[in-house]
Amino acid sequence: MKITNTITAYFTCAMILVIMPFTAANAIGLKENSIIKGDVITLGDVFYDLPRNEERILGSAPNPGKEMILNARTLLRIAMAMDLSWRPASHADRVTLRRVATIIEYDQIKEALYTALYDEGISGDYEIVIPAQYHKITLPYEQLATLSITRFSMDARRKNFEATIVAPSIENPIQQISIKGQIQPVITVPVLSANIQYGSIITQSDIEYTKIKEREFSRDTIIDAKKLLGMTARRTIIAYRPIKSTDIVAPKIIERGELVTLSFNSGAMNLTTQVKALQNGAKGDIIRVVNTLSNKTLQAVVIGSNEVSVVQN
DSSP states (O other), X not given: OHHHHHHHHHHHHHHHHHHSOOOOSSOOEEOSEEEEOSXXXXXXXXXXXXXXXXXXXXXXXXXXXXXXXXXXXXXXXXXXXXXXXXXXXXXXXXXXXXXXXXXXXXXXXXXXXXXXXXXXXXXXXXXXXXXXXXXXXXXXXXXXXXXXXXXXXXXXXXXXXXXXXXXXXXXXXXXXXXXXXXXXXXXXXEEXXXXXXXXXXXXXXXXXXXXXXXXXXXXXXXXXXXXXTTOEESSOBOXXXXXXXXXXXXXXXXXXXXXXXXXXXXXTEEEEEEEEESSOEETTOEEEEEETTTOOEEEEEEEETTEEEEOOO
16 A cells, blocks of 8 residues: 555656656746748757757758647647657647748739730720739748749630749749639729718719629719719619619609799790699709699690799690
């Protein structure tokens, strides 16, 4: 029984030594978040205040732009293999190794493709569509963010293209990708900069512009901003969406039952009288009015606020 207790106590002490960090004059610590620029991971990427072997290579670094996590068990193995006076304080100890990279962004890739399309004689207003996985190119940190197109072909009828892109250069093709894409003609249309509610009048300050794909354009889509000015929303119009002619209506400037001025022009003769509107009307609408003196009903066109003119056949 005494021997068993002694063995148990021995292994308990051993486990405490594994889990608890060793005491040293200059305690070795973890670099919990470490940035790597090269192709390999060194001991100094994982620990700080090392007495030696900072440049000792432990293995390959993650790919540019990627990261690797070393958990407490892996860190313990490294420490024991390197004979370091460090042990994990808990199972939560970890080191995140992130390799920095040079990123070629989507705008730069598109610009190169636009140039290639222009060289193929493709002009006009259009957008390029390529698969999402090619929206960026990742290179090692020390490389320049440059690229070249080594092959390009265009099917103008189908609006498809194929391209081979190398980066950072033809002489140093660290990344080489072959992509298939499309060009989609676009049309610039006026839109509203904010939602507008039913009955609100549209002013110049409400209008901005956006581009929509040609296939999303319909015959009743408004392309002339002047046709929006002074109009009211027939229903709520959502910001930055194409506006259709059915979304707007001219504001009613004459209300049913109000007295308005009726004018009649014929050559040198110009007559005016007061009539009563029998209908609401916007500018340009033809409404019925009644002469309050003769009780005669007439057809009149709305020409302004409280003004109508006799419809002449």
